Amino acid sequence: MTELIQTIAFGLLVGGVYALLASGLTLIFGVMNVINIAHGAFLILAAFLTFSLWSWLGIDPLAAIVITTPVMLAFGWLIYELTVRPIRRAPPSSSVLLTFGLALVLEAVMGLIWGNQSHSARPSYFTESFHISGIVLPKAQVYACGLAAVVLACLWLFLARSWTGRAIRAAAVNPSGAELVGIDIVRVSALTFAIGVGTVGAGGALVSVLYPFLPGSHYIWIARLLGIIVLGGMGSLRGALIGALLLGLAETFTQTYVSAQWATAVPYAVIFIVLLVRPHGIVGMRLREDVAA
């Protein structure tokens, strides 16, 4: 029984962090129909920024979120204006190519600045754990998962309660209709892209503590995050949360009860099966494009 609870705890802690990392990716797709392949590279960039703040200035990596989030938000806006906006009306495949190219450029730049070597932040609690009735809860995972929940809650409140958030949701559901009622779609897209990249400012800070990383680590992350948002339903924040928790649980359950060797294959097999039953993901909206058209 202890082993089962332990496995669930690990899965939820991992999944909670995955949810934050995937939230920006799904938000950008939902509003802009852009599959941001550079999302993993933005994540690693934020992890490097956090690492530098920790190693040079001694700032706790999790506290560094208050710096990395606005920095990445501004960076996201800049990237949107310089690269994504010019191809706004191009087919989605163009944005895939563009953002893949961006990822490669970012990887090279990170290699030049920080070197192609493994990095990881090591605050005092990085290998410490809470022990509750035989269950181990790594402190870094608990803090990271808690912060992810706070950031996701803030994001949800912003989207649900603020005028700008409603404009973003309107643009996601029906861009033409949103434009008709006076919403500036270009500005909303820029803001969405910036917020999407801003979320990895927080996510990168968490990654810097939890996992060793190097510039090339973005490949692993983008594959995992795409899997999450496809599972949950592309464009849905709630779907990203559900998909992330399911993937986290699938990984840890496979490692514990099947074999670590299957820890990559089993979660993607789950995604495959879910898509066979629900091709639009668990909570995806199948008719969005039809409505918008």
Added chain:
Amino acid sequence: MSGPTSRLATRALGALLAFAATVGLAASCGGGGGSEDSGEPIKIGISLPLTGEFSQPGTAAKQGYQVWAETINSQGGLLGRQVELDIKDDASDQNTVVADYNALISRDQVDLLMGTFSSLLNLPASAVAERNQMLYVEPAGGAPEMFTRGFQYLFFAQQATADHQGDLFVDYILGLPEKDRPQTAAYPSIDDPFAIPVIDSIKAKLEDAGIKTVYEDIYPPSTSNFDSIASAVKSADPDLIAHGAVFDDGIGFIRALSKVGFQPRYFFETSAPSGAEQFSNGVGIKNTEAIFYAVSHTPEAKTPGNEDFVAAFREKFGGLPAEDAADAFAVGQVLQTAVEEVGSIDDQAALADYLRNNQVETILGPLEWDDTGAPQGQFLIGQWQDGKAEVILPEEAATTDTIIDRRPGSD
């Protein structure tokens, strides 16, 4: 002839002359190395994983190659010619590494090759060199399957293949007094052609000696969460863990063991602990204590040229060289010896024959190979002690008399 016919003939003649001139120029410049007294630099082609999964050791290997090139150039070059390295980035990808070596040989027409990093990449890369009948000395790539293909031009510039990496460690464990000998062992490993043979070999020998296997599993290279694996190992409660790692996974697993609050009495890990400061920075100094690992090089070794290598490395890059940098430097020494002894770079088969039949002095110690290009020596065994990487075995190469026989935090 006159008119169009004449112009056609003139153009045809011109084209023929241009073709002849091109062929002549190509013959005088390139192909298999050219003459030794041409005065032009000797071009050496290398592809390394400078980005992607293996960028950590790939970058270190590049540093080692660069130090070797600068050293030999400052000494007057190879056969009196300066050495020029043409280094490409294979992004840790098997397809790219093949494309790189094909391009180096066919398009860039390099004179010599040096190997890439990891068995995973050297497997296809060495096949390209073999097909083109070019000497291929590799700084990593000790998987036994590398040497079962009947290759004539492949040589591994370390002391032994992967399946012998843990030999001295096993000897040490089996030589312990009965009360200190582990009774149980766990064998987690990354799915990697180098790491798995090391762990398989250790497991087979320890099982033969009666040490019970209580956990074994292989995880994919994309694994980043090790908490569940560490938790499962903790449940098995082994006295000894032999972990097959590359780098990041080695760090992640050690951190995860600390998080779940478990330390075995004996902990052996492949590759990652030989990463000098990169390793101790990753896991934290206090978590390095008493970790065993196999290693091909130590900065303190009294081998020929080692002191100069370490000094040159420190001057160029700062800090101590990682093992992978030293291995790359040793590749340069092997290549240099073969070329100087044969006296030419034209006949690559002669270079290979020389290496098959002779011992070469390197900063790793003397290296010699069997007919398959597999080295015939023995790895060193290192242990992290008080924040410093020490060599503990064999005794004649040891940098300390102390061997810590209990990892802090173990029962």
